[in-house]
Amino acid sequence: MAVTASGLFVATFIDVLDATQLAIDLSLATHKLALFSNSITPDFDASAANAAYGAGQYASNEVSGTGWAAGGVALSAAAAGATSTSPTLTGATGTMTYDMGDVAVSGTTLTSARCALLYADALAGNNAIVLVNFGADYSTSNGIFGITWAAGGVFSVDWTP
Numbered sequence: 008m009a010v011t012a013s014g015l016f017v018a019t020f021i022d023v024l025d026a027t028q029l030a031i032d033l034s035l036a037t038h039k040l041a042l043f044s045n046s047i048t049p050d051f052d053a054s055a056a057n058a059a060y061g062a063g064q065y066a067s068n069e070v071s072g073t074g075w076a077a078g079g080v081a082l083s084a085a086a087a088g089a090t091s092t093s094p095t096l097t098g099a100t101g102t103m104t105y106d107m108g109d110v111a112v113s114g115t116t117l118t119s120a121r122c123a124l125l126y127a128d129a130l131a132g133n134n135a136i137v138l139v140n141f142g143a144d145y146s147t148s149n150g151i152f153g154i155t156w157a158a159g160g161v162f163s164v165d166w167t168p
Contacts, residue, residue, distance in 0.1 A: 010043070010122045014051040015162060016058040016135040019127075031127050031134060033105055036093040038136065039128040040110065040154075041079035042070040045121040049138050060126040060133040074115035075152060081128065085110045094161075101167035105137075106160035115152040119144040123154060125161070137162055 022029035041060055046068040050057070057063030060079070071077040085092045092108035121144050125136045139161070145152070 008048040009045050010047060010049060010138075010140045012049070013122075013138060013140045013162075014049065015137050015164075017052050018055040018058045019134045019136060022055055022134070029130070029134065031130065031136070033096055033136070034094050035127075035129060036083040037081055037129045038094070038125055039079035039081050040085060041065070041077075041124045041126065042075065042117065042120040042152075043122050043124060044068045044070050044119050045144060047122075049122070051138075055132065055134065058135045060124060060128075060135065062133075065124055065135065070117055070120040072115065072117045073149070074112055075117055079124070079126070079128075080110075080112055082107065085112060102163050102165045104160040104163040106156065109156060110154035111151050112153075113151045114149060115147045116149055117152055118146045120146070120152070 019029065019031065023031055043065065047064040049064060053063055059065065069077055082092050082094065092110060094105060094107040097104050121141055123139045127134045127136060
């Protein structure tokens with residue numbers, strides 16, 4: 008078992024677009040980032056019930072500690088100085104881009120964080136949105152845990168066939 012890729016959770020986006028009409032607002036700063044170790048094996052095709060914080064692969068192996076509680080850090084407090092890193096959605100030439108400011112949470116003591124799970128904490132199902140693989144384990148000792156997003160955004164979706 009290991010984290011080998013980043014990805015979007017298919018069931019979440021199907022539920023947004025089908026008759027379920029999952030009311031997920033990607034621009035909310037109430038979404039949370041939970042950290043996990045390399046002991047999970049993400050399944051981006053998992054059912055909605057298993058593609059959620061606290062379920063399936065995300066029911067154990069969470070990395071938490073001083074400054075980063077279990078359950079994750081809300082985006083509203085994830086930027087430098089515990090300020091908001093509110094997400095944005097933009098579109099151009101058929102591509103939707105989801106982005107936000109970089110994460111910088113100070114005073115953390117964490118061991119072996121391999122990935123971040125962004126999930127909709129405001130929804131009863133804690134639906135997973137995206138998992139970002141860091142590519143290596145990262146630890147802090149009373150320091151800043153930061154995530155620098157790619158220049159092209161956290162993720163993008165090309166809607167053109």
